[in-house]
Amino acid sequence: MMVQLIIEQLLNGLQFGLMLFLLAAGLTLVFGIMDMINLSHGSLYMGGAYLGAAATQASGSFLVGLLTALAGMALIGLLLEATLLRRLYQRDHLSQVLATFALILIANELVRMIWGPQPLMLNAPEILSGPVDLLGISYPSYRLLIIAVGLAVAGLLYWLVGHTRAGMWVRAGASNREMAEALGIDVRKLFTGIFALGAALCALAGMLLGPLLAVQVGMGENILILAFVVIVIGGIGSIRGALVGSLLVGMVDTLGRALLPSVLRIFASPDIAAHVGPALASVLIYLLMAAVLFWRPTGLFPART
Amino acid sequence: MRTYRSLGELSLLSLAIALPWLLQALGEDYYIGFATRLLIYALAATSLNFVVGYGGMVAFGHAAFFGGGAYLVALLMTGGLISAWASWPLTMFIVALLAWAIGAISLRTRGVYFIMITLAFAQMIYYSVISLKIAGGDDGLPIDQRSNLFPFDLANDNVLYWLALGLLALSLLLLKRLSHSRYGHALAGIRQNETRMEALGYPVQQLKLVCFVIGAALAALAGALLVNQNGMAGPGQLYWTQSGMLLVMVILGGVGQRYGGVLGAFVLLGLEEVLAQVTEHNHLYIGLILLAVVLYAPRGLAGLFCKSR
Numbered sequence: 288m289m290v291q292l293i294i295e296q297l298l299n300g301l302q303f304g305l306m307l308f309l310l311a312a313g314l315t316l317v318f319g320i321m322d323m324i325n326l327s328h329g330s331l332y333m334g335g336a337y338l339g340a341a342a343t344q345a346s347g348s349f350l351v352g353l354l355t356a357l358a359g360m361a362l363i364g365l366l367l368e369a370t371l372l373r374r375l376y377q378r379d380h381l382s383q384v385l386a387t388f389a390l391i392l393i394a395n396e397l398v399r400m401i402w403g404p405q406p407l408m409l410n411a412p413e414i415l416s417g418p419v420d421l422l423g424i425s426y427p428s429y430r431l432l433i434i435a436v437g438l439a440v441a442g443l444l445y446w447l448v449g450h451t452r453a454g455m456w457v458r459a460g461a462s463n464r465e466m467a468e469a470l471g472i473d474v475r476k477l478f479t480g481i482f483a484l485g486a487a488l489c490a491l492a493g494m495l496l497g498p499l500l501a502v503q504v505g506m507g508e509n510i511l512i513l514a515f516v517v518i519v520i521g522g523i524g525s526i527r528g529a530l531v532g533s534l535l536v537g538m539v540d541t542l543g544r545a546l547l548p549s550v551l552r553i554f555a556s557p558d559i560a561a562h563v564g565p566a567l568a569s570v571l572i573y574l575l576m577a578a579v580l581f582w583r584p585t586g587l588f589p590a591r592t
Numbered sequence: 593m594r595t596y597r598s599l600g601e602l603s604l605l606s607l608a609i610a611l612p613w614l615l616q617a618l619g620e621d622y623y624i625g626f627a628t629r630l631l632i633y634a635l636a637a638t639s640l641n642f643v644v645g646y647g648g649m650v651a652f653g654h655a656a657f658f659g660g661g662a663y664l665v666a667l668l669m670t671g672g673l674i675s676a677w678a679s680w681p682l683t684m685f686i687v688a689l690l691a692w693a694i695g696a697i698s699l700r701t702r703g704v705y706f707i708m709i710t711l712a713f714a715q716m717i718y719y720s721v722i723s724l725k726i727a728g729g730d731d732g733l734p735i736d737q738r739s740n741l742f743p744f745d746l747a748n749d750n751v752l753y754w755l756a757l758g759l760l761a762l763s764l765l766l767l768k769r770l771s772h773s774r775y776g777h778a779l780a781g782i783r784q785n786e787t788r789m790e791a792l793g794y795p796v797q798q799l800k801l802v803c804f805v806i807g808a809a810l811a812a813l814a815g816a817l818l819v820n821q822n823g824m825a826g827p828g829q830l831y832w833t834q835s836g837m838l839l840v841m842v843i844l845g846g847v848g849q850r851y852g853g854v855l856g857a858f859v860l861l862g863l864e865e866v867l868a869q870v871t872e873h874n875h876l877y878i879g880l881i882l883l884a885v886v887l888y889a890p891r892g893l894a895g896l897f898c899k900s901r
Contacts, residue, residue, distance in 0.1 A: 324704070326836075374887065380650060380704065385843040386886040388836060392879035400873060512711070512832060519708040566723025573712040573719075577697070580709045584701045 291424050296545040297538070302430050304537020305437025309492035310510060311517040311529040312444055313485020319461040319524020319590050321376045321478055326387040328489065328514065329507025330394035335360045335490025336502045337398055340409040349412040356490040364486025368479050395504050406503035409494075433495050440491065441530055448526045457481065461524035461590045513540075516572055520579045522586030531587060536572050543568035608757055612750040624749050625821065630861055631756040632817045635763055637841040637853030639810035642767055644839070645848030646776070647803035648783035652707045653694070653714030654838050657687050657808040659829030661815025663721060666733040666825040670726070676739035676746070680816045684809045691808030695801045711832060718830040732826035739820055746820060756817050760854070763810055768850060770806075779803060844885055846892030855893050 314328045335356045343352030371390075375383050410416075411429040418425040448454035459467040460474050468474050493506075500506065517536050521528025548564030555563070579587060615623050640654045664683040673679045698709045721727050728734070738746040746752050770776050781789045782796055790796045819825045828834065837860075845856025863881065867874035889896050 318704070324707075371883075378886075378890070380707070381644070381839075381843050381847060382886050382890065384836075385840055386883055388840050389879040389882035389886070392875040392882070396873050396876035396879065400876070508833065512715070515708060516712070519705060523704065562723055562725060566719050569719040570716045573716045576712045577709055577716075580701050580705055580712075581697060584705055586705075 292545070293542075294424055295426060296542055298426060298430070298434065299545075300538035300541035301534070302434050302437065302537075303541050304534040305434060305441060306492045306496055307510075307513060307517050307537055308437065308441055308530055308533035309488045310514040311521070311533050312526060313481070313488050314514050315518040315521065315523055315525065315529045316457065316461065316481050317478075317485060318518060320457070320464060320474070320481065322464075323372065323376055324380050324383045324387065325372070326384060326511065327390035327394065328485070329509075329511030330391055331360055331364060331486045331489035331507075332493040332510060333398065333504070333507035334363060334394065334493070335486075336409070336493030336497045336506065337402055337407060339490065339494035340407040340497055340502045341402065343409060344407075349410075352409075353491075353494050356494045357487045360490035361483045361487040365479060365483040367486075368482040372482070373475070373479075391508065394507075399504055404504065406501045409497035409502050411498040429498065433499075436491075436495060440488070444526060445530070453477070453480075458590075513572070516576050519586055520576050522588040522590060524590030525586075525588040528586055528588035528590070535575065539575055540568070540572050543571040547571075605761065609754070612753055621749070624753055626865065628749070628753045628756050628817075628821050630858055631753070631760050632814050632821060633838075633841065633857040633861055634854040635756070635760045635817070636811050636814035637838050637845065637857045638760070638763060638767065639807045639814065639853070640838045641842045641845070641847065641849075641853035642810070643804055643807035644842055645846075645852060646767075646771060646779050646783070647800055647807070648779075649699075649800060649804060650707050650839075651710045651804065651807070652832070652835050652839065653710035653712075654807070654811055655830050655832065655834035656694075656714035656717045657691055657811035658815045658818070658838065659825070659834060660687050660690065660717060660721075661812030662819035662822075662825040662829055663727060663733060663815075664812070665739065665816045665819045666735050667727065669735050669737075669739070670733070674737070674740045676741040676816070679739060680813065683816055684812045687812035687815075688805050688809040691805045692801065695804035695808075699797055699800055699804070711835070714830070714835055715832060718827065718832070721830055722827045727825075730827060732824050732828075734824040735819060739816070752817075752820060756821075759813060759817065763813075764850065764854070771850075775799070775802075840882070844882065844892060846894030849892060849894035852892055852894045859893060 310328065310332060313331075314325065317323055317325050317328075338359045339352040339356030341352075342355035343349055346352065367390075371386075375386055415429040415432055417428060419428040419431060421431075446454075448457055456467065456472045456474075456477050459470070459472060460477060464474060493502075513536060517532040518529055519532075520535060521530070521532030544565065547568045548560050551560035551564050551567075554560075611627060612624050615621060615627075636654070636658045639657075640651065643649050643651050643654070661683050664686055665679055668679040668682065673682075694710070694713045698706055698713065701709050722729055738752070740746070741755070744751050744755065746755065771779075778789065778794055778799055781792075782794070782799060786796055815825075815829070818829070841856035841860050842853055843856070844860060845854065846852035849855075860878070863878055864874060867877050871877070885893065
């Protein structure tokens with residue numbers, strides 16, 4: 288029984304970690320290459336979830352919703368980068384914080400104006416609503432799909448960044464932007480592309496998590512901080528760091544929430560364990576981040592040398 | 593020039609002192625509470641501006657000290673310590689100790705990593721506090737009376753307003769003195785070139801840490817005022833969005849400008865209040881205004897009016 292629970296929670300942790308990776312990948316590249324703090328990254332995630340949920344409701348097909356979300360957010364990301372964010376690269380971090388904080392306010396209000404204050408319903412596709420039997424463990428098939436998609440996208444990104452010409456440009460830009468520019472790489476154009484890709488990945492995460500979490504205003508802010516924690520642990524600008532950080536944070540958070548209360552019960556009274564457990568689990572990932580920064584002040588896999 | 597400026601400051605101050613009577617004469621008593629809130633947030637933003645603008649440290653966890661001050665005063669009150677003379681300095685002292693520990697660890701990192709590690713500590717405090725049963729958990733901790741600041745009666749809204757005004761004025765004066773002292777000049781040097789100041793023999797890390805701790809203690813004082821104004825300490829005051837809000841106030845008003853924090857708090861909260869009466873989508877317009885400020889007033893609102901620090 289205990290083993291089953293742990294395996295199930297490991298899978299949940301993997302699933303959560305992979306979804307965090309979809310968010311963190313775009314964020315870490317934007318941060319690493321253009322040295323730009325983008326607080327509104329969570330708004331792209333929210334926008335993707337809303338767009339996808341609305342399109343799914345209108346068409347009745349989850350796939351149509353997913354494609355709409357991907358295409359729509361990539362386009363919005365492209366426009367946002369070309370009209371506004373491009374003007375912020377040369378500014379200091381504080382200006383970027385203020386501008387992208389303003390974007391959060393605007394995005395939340397626009398979503399509220401278009402879709403109203405109530406959360407939207409987004410159901411998983413009919414075929415994937417039941418559980419599957421996995422070596423004697425019954426596990427929701429939709430969550431399994433999320434894991435599969437997450438692994439596929441992570442692999443794709445790894446190949447794209449690690450083994451293609453465009454990926455080489457990206458890595459060059461992250462490790463030393465001026466030098467990359469001097470070697471004739473058009474970092475601006477490259478960056479517009481990265482931003483659109485990052486927005487599409489956000490939309491993918493929002494759409495996939497939509498049936499599990501609520502599609503509502505403010506969903507972006509909660510996950511944004513986790514994505515930042517991930518990229519700081521991993522080292523800003525590093526895709527590998529983002530992947531390791533995501534899985535670490537996903538696992539620690541999920542396992543901590545599931546197992547800490549019962550572990551604490553061994554040492555303390557049930558009453559204390561029930562109260563302290565969840566709080567300690569929420570604190571764990573921040574403790575992890577503080578510890579990583581204490582011993583490795585630039586994260587586990589620093590991209591800049 | 594200088595006398596004109598202090599003349600302006602004096603007349604603004606006397607107007608601020610007379611404000612409660614003016615509002616009462618107009619029958620708008622509700623706005624006394626609102627004005628008090630403005631002053632409290634102005635104090636909190638000013639304390640953060642000291643850390644960000646004078647110390648050059650972009651701290652993203654100031655809510656821990658602001659909200660922490662509020663919670664500590666409320667906790668001490670449930671423990672029976674009602675006197676503000678005792679509980680407020682004690683609160684500032686505890687928060688200063690906390691900030692000293694957090695700052696000592698955080699200052700090992702720099703730049704973006706400093707932003708994130710201060711955020712991490714603030715989030716740890718947030719989750720720890722909402723798990724404490726004596727702190728009221730998710731519901732927050734209400735207080736059934738205001739602190740006792742004998743011989744002043746804080747139960748009177750006007751007195752609380754004047755107290756907030758007085759403490760804000762005193763803090764501004766203190767920070768002005770500090771920035772003109774030897775210490776302030778050393779801080780300015782560190783802001784411009786840390787390596788050079790280190791080479792000159794200044795204990796850079798300690799000087800920055802002191803700045804961080806002073807900012808935190810002042811934020812705790814603002815928190816003590818806030819819990820008296822709100823009648824409760826709530827988890828929202830510790831959450832990262834509160835830190836973000838204070839940072840936005842500072843940037844909006846003008847980083848490193850003496851009245852940057854005050855201006856930012858007044859404008860942001862004032863806009864929220866005014867726009868809320870006109871439209872339910874006030875955040876849309878606030879967002880657009882903030883964007884305009886970033887693009888067209890790079891040094892904040894205070895930077896539009898004056899060139900010097």
